[in-house]
Amino acid sequence: MDRRHFISHLGRVTVASGVVSAAMSKAAEEQASPSATLPTISLGPHRISRLVVGSNPLNGYSYLGPHVDRHMKEYFTVDQAVEFLLACERAGINTHQFSYSAAGNAPEILGKVRDRGSKMKFYCLGRNPDEVQAAVTAARPFALVHHGGVTDRRFADGQSDKVHDFVKAVHDAGLLAGVSAHNPDCIQKIADDGWEVDFFMTCFHFLTRKYFHKPDEPASEPETLHVGSYSFHRGDPEIMTRVVRQVEQPCLGFKILGGGRKCASQAMVRDAFRFAFENIKPTDGVIVGMFPWFFDEINANAQYTREFGKLG
Numbered sequence: 244m245d246r247r248h249f250i251s252h253l254g255r256v257t258v259a260s261g262v263v264s265a266a267m268s269k270a271a272e273e274q275a276s277p278s279a280t281l282p283t284i285s286l287g288p289h290r291i292s293r294l295v296v297g298s299n300p301l302n303g304y305s306y307l308g309p310h311v312d313r314h315m316k317e318y319f320t321v322d323q324a325v326e327f328l329l330a331c332e333r334a335g336i337n338t339h340q341f342s343y344s345a346a347g348n349a350p351e352i353l354g355k356v357r358d359r360g361s362k363m364k365f366y367c368l369g370r371n372p373d374e375v376q377a378a379v380t381a382a383r384p385f386a387l388v389h390h391g392g393v394t395d396r397r398f399a400d401g402q403s404d405k406v407h408d409f410v411k412a413v414h415d416a417g418l419l420a421g422v423s424a425h426n427p428d429c430i431q432k433i434a435d436d437g438w439e440v441d442f443f444m445t446c447f448h449f450l451t452r453k454y455f456h457k458p459d460e461p462a463s464e465p466e467t468l469h470v471g472s473y474s475f476h477r478g479d480p481e482i483m484t485r486v487v488r489q490v491e492q493p494c495l496g497f498k499i500l501g502g503g504r505k506c507a508s509q510a511m512v513r514d515a516f517r518f519a520f521e522n523i524k525p526t527d528g529v530i531v532g533m534f535p536w537f538f539d540e541i542n543a544n545a546q547y548t549r550e551f552g553k554l555g
Contacts, residue, residue: 281335281545282552284528286442286493287419289385291338291364293520294548295495296331296541297532298341298349305534306473306502315534321348325355327535332363334545340444340495340530342368342390343378350381368423371405372412379416387413388444391423395451398429406433410440423497425451427486434490442493444530447480447519448473448501475501484522496523497530509543516547525554 281292299305301324303316319327328339341349353365366386367378370393378387389409397405406422413420423444424430430443450473480499487494499519505511519529529548533540 279335293528293552295338295530297530299532300534386419388421394424399454494527520551
């Protein structure tokens, strides 16, 4: 098949896929139980599902390379993102974590979701105190969390006070304040120093090792090719969850699927959910990004949460 015919064929397949996807979405909406529930935990006065839907796929961050990034970003138009979040709510997921600075269309998406009658709760990532009021006005989140990569960089550069200033600014705005990190030592340090943090976001993989590497020390990176600029170490989840169990505050674990690296089969995905819930506290939850293009990841992940995340 020459290039012209291939592109024409691809266009027909894409349109057909969109029709099938819309039909499947409608069927799922009709079949979904309006009373679908998930186990919940408390963040301050808020009861949130132990499964929170993340925003990386909506923003085009796959951790699987630029082709998948682009596919995600093209798939998640504003309208498709709205339908996606409403489908998550029907499956019992009542909370969405978004990034105010990363996605300029987040307020529009959230506004349309609310206009559809959704009761979903929203909280977002931020970086600087001067972002706080703008995020509150535009998106009305119930909490703001200091961005994980920025947390790690600032701790590595001896600027942890900037992270603390963000936490104080969020509290001054009347919202819950959280801190995200990929380095478990950052979480432990904040807890040990008694910061007034309401909850943590804790990455199961230490993706920012390079920030903490000293030039006179041998590199700890494995001799392997990376997908993008990140390496996912097999033993990292055990290290982070050990810290999670020690800190008092609720923690929301993310990258529990290794940025897609634990998704080769549903048995592998199910086992990752099992590990996560067996190794965090009963007061903790998980954040999972989803891309339901080929498979109903929403209801599958909700079911794994019911299976392994039930309390009591």
